[in-house]
Amino acid sequence: MRIEVDPRRAKALPFAVGWAAVIVLGGVSLGTAFLGIGVWAPIIQFGMSFIQTVIVYVLFMRLKGPPSLKWIFAASGFFWLLFLYGITMTDYSNRRGWPPPSAAAPPVLETPSARAP
């Protein structure tokens, strides 16, 4: 009985291109860390992470093909995290006494008298 090879599995080139793209995006990410652009650096870096994830998901993890339900499964993990991140921040963003000042305090050094000879 003849089996048809899945056409998306016939060539290596698309995957090599994807591999290169992820590396290039990683390089961009790495570069932004040294530019001194403040809060934009993590925004760009995690943006790169998301784009890299989409490339790996769609290409390497074959999210494109059937069953199409995979898309919903793949997205729902991230979607559910929005609940955790967003709603928890309703507390942290405006709680009195947070963050505690002690976090930035320099550490208390052991006094010499604690170690009597």
Next chain:
Amino acid sequence: MSVTTVERASADEPPETEPSYLTAENTISSWLLTRDHKRIALLFFASITFFFFVGGMAATLMRLNLATPEGLLQPSVYNRMFTMHGIIMVWFFLIPSIPTTFGNFFIPLMIGARDLAFPRVNLGSWYVFNLSGLVVLYSLVMGGADTGWTFYTPLSTSFANGYVFAAAMAVFINGFSSIMTSLNFVVTIHRLRAPGMTWMRLPLFVWGIYSVSVVMLTATPVLTMDTFLLAVERFVGTGLFDPAHGGDVLLWQHMFWFYSHPAVYIMILPAMGVISEIIPCYARRPIFGYAGMVIALMAIAILSFFVWAHHMFVAGISIYSAVFFSLMTFFVAVPSAIKVFNWTVSLHKGSISFDAPMLYALGFVLLFTVGGVTGLMLATLPVDVDVHGTYFVIAHFHYIMVGATVSAYFAALHYWWPKITGRYYPEGWARFSAILTYVGFNFTFFPQFILGYLGMARRSYTYPADWQSWNLLSSAGASILAVAYALPLLYLGWSLIWGRKAGPNPWRATGLEWAIASPPPEHNFERTPTVTLEPYSYDPEHGSFVTQEGRSHAR
């Protein structure tokens, strides 16, 4: 009801081509290495029944202690009792209860499949569950944890003297069992439905299991991470909850309740599914508002993720955050209320039989309503400030978890007993047990609403002497409840040997599970059924019904 249908039903009985799943092979390894979802359901049944009694023993000691203010137990022992009672009842009984037993047994049958999508994952789930059970028993035997089942930091990380690490690891491992089971159900319901079994023709029990599986799959990982971080911090000495280093002790609570609030819906959604099966069958009429019931189940599942910090109103969170959570908690009550209305209306113009499953189901509706309404009281910020940490909260959640869920569990047990075992249970004893459960339950827990309102604190081994009469009443009620829970063990056990044999459809119900022999053959269906109708096609006027495959049965 239903006494004469055995003969009539046997006319439709499919020819015996396979031995039943119980007799197919009877070596120990054929049970311990089975891939049959029905046998795995029985394995789970054995495990959770064992833990129900362990958790119940802790409760017995607690209620004996609370019968008098002087008590019975040392305070530190009492603390370990309520902790272990909570941990064991929540993770080792309630959360697995209906999904791993009736879900495992009936989901393939109800959708017309020969097994779940991943039978080995199913068996693996049972082994992981037992592994977590061994760890929690180790923790219990060695002296237990005393932090409360909620493991609040910094008590659990820095100050508690008990087997917190072991208890937390037991919960951590238990989570994997939940995830394996829920994953199996989600994929099975998506992919293995018989031809014609569209989503809107699924029995509501299947929808209940589907919605609970979505919640389990998405909520449990947060608990897994939280308990892992707790274990690391306890083991290493510092971590992400350590206030000495700017960590937030409330972060533990946020992540814990992000899971544990949906967890309480994990405990009720399958129960709601069971009740939606039983009420149509014993009122002999279709459920009112099938689509609304489906939407309500999924709405409860999703909304349950938005309300968790109502457990933290007095913990020190931002007041604006608290208002948000209070509002969301009011919203989540709406779909639950819709379900209660629909169950009630489903009785209208029905031809009702008060058999044991129906008695448990009606008890469920009443007790769930009381629990739900008191939940709304707790959602109200000013009320919660007053009664948080009192017996009012305890009464509220026991009305739901014990009054509702355990009633539904017993309802399911009786309803499906003939299908699982091929035997009838003795109806008289079962009705008596159902009524005794209801009476015992209310005597146990209603006084606790009063005690909570009066100000009695929870998690305390003693209380002011003025409140003894209420406490004594509650403990007396608990003894009645204990009898009511023990009785089914006796008469169901009796029925296994001496019970009257049952045919395929003793209750004249419409689901696919009633189209095959009782007990079912090993591979369920000889040929895959074709579904043409929505469920619950009962006609109360003529006493007839039509199965989901389209076969009519006259009175």
Next chain:
Amino acid sequence: MPDSALPRPEIQFATIAQQGDTAELGIWAFLINETIFFGALIFTYFLYRNFYPHEFAVAAKDTVLWCGTLNFLILITSSLTMVLSINAAAQGERKAMILWLVITCALGFAFLLVKGYEYYLDFLHKSVPIVAYEIKPGEGNAGILFWAFYWVATGLHAIHLMAGIGLVLYMLLWRIRRGLITPAYYAPLEVVGIYWSFVDVVWLFLFPCIYLVGRS
């Protein structure tokens, strides 16, 4: 064109194609759980980094960037070799399938070696909370939160990678050796590949979390 007989599906499936599709759906369902698991951990990271940016920036300076970057390259390459192995399976090229799978496995081990060496360097830099920790000037009391996250996150990631290596070895030594992976049915290998690439994706998020803080 490859030519092989269709294997029989398990009893709950109508066709072997349904079995394969369902297995794929199953691993994606499992990844929902894994996404939220690591996502919850990364949430704690974002929470604390947001409120202690300076402390985190100082504490994170001691991370070994070359190790992190090398591991990033190793993992994405291993994703590529894994996919090439599955392609070979689809085309019936058994030797190529095995070769790419062995390389994937080797790259996985290489990651663990680099990580192990990095852990040794972290120990020398005194970045191990409680065990060997020194509060660096400027990181205050909260800097240790960064390192608590680092050890938990990279530890869990390494455990997941080891599980992935175990699965690859299981494919090599059990399923492939017994001829169970054929062009007619190679879904088990795809499932392992999806899991493997997910472990890679986790690193794509951990990399900026750990190595790109406080570099400028």
